[in-house]
Amino acid sequence: MSADKPLNDRDIIVVGGAGYIGAHVCKTLSKYGANPITFDNLSSGHAHAVKWGPLETVDLRDAGATEAAFQRYAHVETVIHLASSIEVGIGETHPAEFYQNNVLGAMNLLNAMRKTDAAQIIFSSTCATYGETDAMPLTENQPQIPLSTYGKTKLAIEHMIESYHKAYGLKYVTLRYFNAAGADEAGEIGEEHDPETHLIPIALRSAMGLRGRMKIFGTDYDTPDGSCIRDYIHVSDIALAHVKALLALDTGLAATSLNIGTGNGVSNLEVLQTIERVTGLPLPYDPAPRRGGDLSRLYADGAKAKAIIGFEPQHSGIETIIKTAWNFHKREMD
Ligand SMILES: NC(=O)c1ccc[n+]([C@@H]2O[C@H](COP(=O)([O-])OP(=O)(O)OC[C@H]3O[C@@H](n4cnc5c(N)ncnc54)[C@H](O)[C@@H]3O)[C@@H](O)[C@H]2O)c1
Numbered sequence: 001m002s003a004d005k006p007l008n009d010r011d012i013i014v015v016g017g018a019g020y021i022g023a024h025v026c027k028t029l030s031k032y033g034a035n036p037i038t039f040d041n042l043s044s045g046h047a048h049a050v051k052w053g054p055l056e057t058v059d060l061r062d063a064g065a066t067e068a069a070f071q072r073y074a075h076v077e078t079v080i081h082l083a084s085s086i087e088v089g090i091g092e093t094h095p096a097e098f099y100q101n102n103v104l105g106a107m108n109l110l111n112a113m114r115k116t117d118a119a120q121i122i123f124s125s126t127c128a129t130y131g132e133t134d135a136m137p138l139t140e141n142q143p144q145i146p147l148s149t150y151g152k153t154k155l156a157i158e159h160m161i162e163s164y165h166k167a168y169g170l171k172y173v174t175l176r177y178f179n180a181a182g183a184d185e186a187g188e189i190g191e192e193h194d195p196e197t198h199l200i201p202i203a204l205r206s207a208m209g210l211r212g213r214m215k216i217f218g219t220d221y222d223t224p225d226g227s228c229i230r231d232y233i234h235v236s237d238i239a240l241a242h243v244k245a246l247l248a249l250d251t252g253l254a255a256t257s258l259n260i261g262t263g264n265g266v267s268n269l270e271v272l273q274t275i276e277r278v279t280g281l282p283l284p285y286d287p288a289p290r291r292g293g294d295l296s297r298l299y300a301d302g303a304k305a306k307a308i309i310g311f312e313p314q315h316s317g318i319e320t321i322i323k324t325a326w327n328f329h330k331r332e333m334d
């Protein structure tokens, strides 16, 4: 095993590898010597973002097709599961689709894994599984009482994985990401959701004149400037956390859940100010009603991830995040 390629030519299944975070995970796995095999239905991901290994087009909601795809790669030991419906606001009005895609999809995946050599999973969960609380930064011991349908589906999957661990010996690391943002430093991949619901890409496109005036959902929260506070972590840092989790599973870790964040809370209005500074473009906004399912503030205590898998963010200052996102998005003006 070479020191800079510790994953040593290993095949790893990345479910949702055509998506925003999944593509960055594939790039990082490849950098560390692994062969990422993307399983994706391309519902929100892009075939052009699958650059570091093969793409198997499969929909997790189809149990038979999912099992058949796993049988084609029955030797693979590790699965990284990122596929999901992700938009907090949309989940409030479309819960049936969210439970079907997220919970049923995950169950089909776990059952397909049981019929192959896949004995360990790294699962993309979220800080949205925690409840409304003043106990910031959030440790993993905080109660998980999700407000949103999205958070509830993710917590249901966490519970399912835990049960499969206890009964069937499935090894797992659940990574509860805070807000993924930014883009690959080389500009090869970035955030390309359609429709886009996330604050930073929407604000960048608004500043570029590619969409209407920015709306800030809720300016009456109990926060210093009245807007919501989030913990933005660079997507390449999140990708690295998966490699660290995998190496920890390889060296004896059996089951854990970890926050993946920076510990810095940044308000929605501070994000807009940073975008104005980085791009040099004005970014006027209109206050708008609160969005359903939004918690007022969320930021991480990352001590457990540092202690258990040796993960610390490297590129997650808000300026760096916005510079890399801007570098990716401004190509749309070319
Ligand atoms: N973006 C964030 O800030 C954030 C924060 C916390 C957690 N997460 C979690 O990280 C994961 C990835 O998020 P993202 O921002 O990259 O989202 P994304 O929408 O860009 O990627 C999700 C991928 O999953 C695929 N997919 C969805 N349903 C599928 C199905 N039924 N079968 C097969 N493939 C399917 C999509 O086509 C897409 O490629 C999600 O699980 C999300 O809940 C994201």
Ligand SMILES: O=c1ccn([C@@H]2O[C@H](COP(=O)(O)OP(=O)(O)O[C@H]3O[C@H](CO)[C@@H](O)[C@H](O)[C@H]3O)[C@@H](O)[C@H]2O)c(=O)[nH]1
Pocket (backbone or CB within 6 Å): 086, 087, 088, 125, 126, 127, 128, 177, 178, 179, 180, 197, 198, 199, 200, 202, 215, 216, 217, 218, 228, 229, 230, 268, 291, 294, 298
């Ligand atoms: O046009 C917009 C878009 C967003 N927001 C606000 O910006 C903040 C951040 O919103 P968004 O970028 O949509 O992220 P979250 O709702 O925090 O959700 C993301 O981050 C979660 C972790 O916090 C993940 O679990 C989700 O998958 C991911 O979509 C929230 O207060 C939104 O109400 C606005 O004010 N205007």
